[in-house]
Amino acid sequence: MTKPFTEYCFSFGPWNIHEGTDPFGPAVRESFSFDEKVEFYRDLGFVGIQFHDDDIVPDIDETFNKGGHAQLMSRTKAVKTQIDNHGLTAEVVAPRLWESPLTIDGAYTANSAKERQYALERSKRCVDIANEIGCKNLVLWLAREGTYIRETKSSANAVGYILDAINALLDYDSEMRILIEPKPNEPMDMAYIPTIGHAIGLAYASDAPERVGGLIESAHAILAGLEPSDEMGYALYHKKLWSVHLNDQNGLKFDQDKAFGSVNLRRAFNQVRVLEENGYGRNGEFVGLDVKVMRTQPRHISTKHLLSSRRTFLNLLEKVRTFDKKVEQEFIAARDYEGLDFYILQHLLGL
Ligand code: 3MF
Ligand code: MG
Numbered sequence: 001m002t003k004p005f006t007e008y009c010f011s012f013g014p015w016n017i018h019e020g021t022d023p024f025g026p027a028v029r030e031s032f033s034f035d036e037k038v039e040f041y042r043d044l045g046f047v048g049i050q051f052h053d054d055d056i057v058p059d060i061d062e063t064f065n066k067g068g069h070a071q072l073m074s075r076t077k078a079v080k081t082q083i084d085n086h087g088l089t090a091e092v093v094a095p096r097l098w099e100s101p102l103t104i105d106g107a108y109t110a111n112s113a114k115e116r117q118y119a120l121e122r123s124k125r126c127v128d129i130a131n132e133i134g135c136k137n138l139v140l141w142l143a144r145e146g147t148y149i150r151e152t153k154s155s156a157n158a159v160g161y162i163l164d165a166i167n168a169l170l171d172y173d174s175e176m177r178i179l180i181e182p183k184p185n186e187p188m189d190m191a192y193i194p195t196i197g198h199a200i201g202l203a204y205a206s207d208a209p210e211r212v213g214g215l216i217e218s219a220h221a222i223l224a225g226l227e228p229s230d231e232m233g234y235a236l237y238h239k240k241l242w243s244v245h246l247n248d249q250n251g252l253k254f255d256q257d258k259a260f261g262s263v264n265l266r267r268a269f270n271q272v273r274v275l276e277e278n279g280y281g282r283n284g285e286f287v288g289l290d291v292k293v294m295r296t297q298p299r300h301i302s303t304k305h306l307l308s309s310r311r312t313f314l315n316l317l318e319k320v321r322t323f324d325k326k327v328e329q330e331f332i333a334a335r336d337y338e339g340l341d342f343y344i345l346q347h348l349l350g351l
Helices: 034-044 060-085 113-132 155-172 196-205 218-223 228-237 265-277 304-322 325-333 337-348
Strands: 010-012 048-052 089-094 137-141 177-181 212-217 241-246 287-289
Touching (some): 010 304, 034 060, 034 304, 060 089, 060 113, 089 113, 137 241, 155 177, 177 196, 196 212, 212 218, 212 228, 218 228, 218 265, 228 241, 241 265, 265 304, 265 337, 287 304, 304 337
Parallel strands (some): 010 048, 010 287, 048 089, 177 212, 212 241, 241 287
16 A cells, blocks of 8 residues: 555646636736736645746747847746745746747648747747746647648658657757647647647657656546546556646537536546556646636636635545545455446545
């Protein structure tokens, strides 16, 4: 029996507190500044921040063009001091490769060599920022690496382009780890790296497999028609689950980022179960949440989704730990899976 592990560390990104903009309507709440958001973390029970490069250095391309590397580093130093003062850690930093006019046709897989070059340079700057803020985890959500129609790109060449970029980043910094965050669609119709299996395939094909792993988001797995806890189990077996974005998703539609467990509690239970039973967190992995508050929520209570997602994780952790393993094994030995099924429901309902 492994010793029960109690101290999970939780993280979220500044974008998880937002103004309610959606494709059909504008902001409905006034923004909280980054300075205000940093104040919220501890009170909400979080100690880790997930960053994009431009959460740290706003207008990163302009700042770089005007002030060069020194300007990026001085802004990063200021944010580092700020988060240190709040007792917070930068869990990950991700280059935001999907907003620039130079990444309209993709980043690493754009058809234009000049655009691919921009994506790589921007990623290297992100590595510098990560180092300066004391973080060794670079997240790659490959947002625009895919197509709207198949015929615009060669999918085989695209895999090579992505791998080239990963190898160039591994070479650029011999200590940085790369966490690929797969997602099957949105913004693209079809993405080249839709599941954790694809991501881990790239990891093993890379020049430093021990430094390439994955970040699994519940909603992304569900959008691929897969069971998030099994996706996690796959990565855990390979020792490549280095972060998670827990949330929930109501069927196959736009990426909803609903509060963890809010659609399917049992599916959430199984995610907590696979993490807890496979030692997730023991090597410093964070329990990351990537959750969006409802558009209807008034501003002064627009962080409740973070509080409740964390609480749901902890409540389900209690359910995982109080689950009677002996009873479970008896049902399994008798091949009475109907019995086990009902036992789980009773347990989740507290009966
Ligand atoms: C998109 C996502 C992203 C990534 C984030 C980190 C905006 O569906 O999940 O959230 O998690 O960009 O790289
Ligand atoms: Mg995410």
